[in-house]
Amino acid sequence: MSVPFGKPISLAEMTQSQWESLCDGCGKCCLNKIIDDETETLYYTNVACELLEHQQGGCQDYAHRFSKVPGCTKVSMDNIAELTWLPNSCTYRRLFLGRELPSWHPLLTGSKEAMQQAGIAINGRVIDEKQVKYLDDHIVLWPLKDMD
Numbered sequence: 001m002s003v004p005f006g007k008p009i010s011l012a013e014m015t016q017s018q019w020e021s022l023c024d025g026c027g028k029c030c031l032n033k034i035i036d037d038e039t040e041t042l043y044y045t046n047v048a049c050e051l052l053e054h055q056q057g058g059c060q061d062y063a064h065r066f067s068k069v070p071g072c073t074k075v076s077m078d079n080i081a082e083l084t085w086l087p088n089s090c091t092y093r094r095l096f097l098g099r100e101l102p103s104w105h106p107l108l109t110g111s112k113e114a115m116q117q118a119g120i121a122i123n124g125r126v127i128d129e130k131q132v133k134y135l136d137d138h139i140v141l142w143p144l145k146d147m148d
Contacts, residue, residue, distance in 0.1 A: 011077055011095055019077070024091045024105050024115055027057030027122035028143045029075070033085055034135055042085055044143040045135050048126040056112070057121050089120050089146040102148035118147050 011019070030049040035042050049069055051060045059065055065072045075083060075092050086093040091105060101107060104114040115121050125142065132138060 011080075014077075021107060022091045022095065023075075024102075024120070025057050025112055026089065026115060026120050027052055027126070028087050028120075029073075029090065030057075030059065031122065031126065031143060032129065032135055032138075034139065043136075043139045044087070044141075045138040046126050046140045046142075047129055047132050047135060047138050048122065050129055052122070052126065054126050054128075055123050057123055087143050087146070089144075100148075104147065119145055120147065 009018075014022075027048070028044070030052040032045045032047040032049070033042055034045065048054060049059075049072070051065055051069055051072075052058075053060050061068055066074070073079075073083065075086070080092055080096045083093070088094070088097075089102070091101060094100070094102065102118075102120075103109075104118040104120060106112050106115060109115075112121065116123055119142065122143075125140075127138070
């Protein structure tokens with residue numbers, strides 16, 4: 001795998017800092033999801049976690065997210081194989097599946113602008129959990145978009 005850390009390294013060889021830098025900040029993992037009990041089909045909604053910043057896609061309290069949002073999941077090498085709910089555009093998932101960094105990734109472009117232009121990010125497309133009565137009224141397909 002080639003990443004901008006000087007030399008090609010595997011996910012398992014990465015430092016915690018390198019691992020964290022892989023997150024493209026799209027915010028899709030912070031969307032509420034629904035799993036159909038009968039079919040086990042996963043559906044994404046446009047309903048954001050209470051800590052997700054709606055315009056830029058970052059967590060408003062990343063350091064304390066697990067204590068503030070009990071259902072928040074840490075993506076790590078130990079659990080990446082189990083996190084099948086991560087969208088195919090997720091950099092962690094892409095690299096785990098043997099794919100390359102996408103051309104729009106902030107590590108390659110230097111900013112989130114290319115990702116936002118590619119329609120990968122959540123910015124401006126989500127609503128707050130407090131505004132929602134029924135999650136199934138907010139199912140959307142755009143989080144499944146994958147490019148590159």
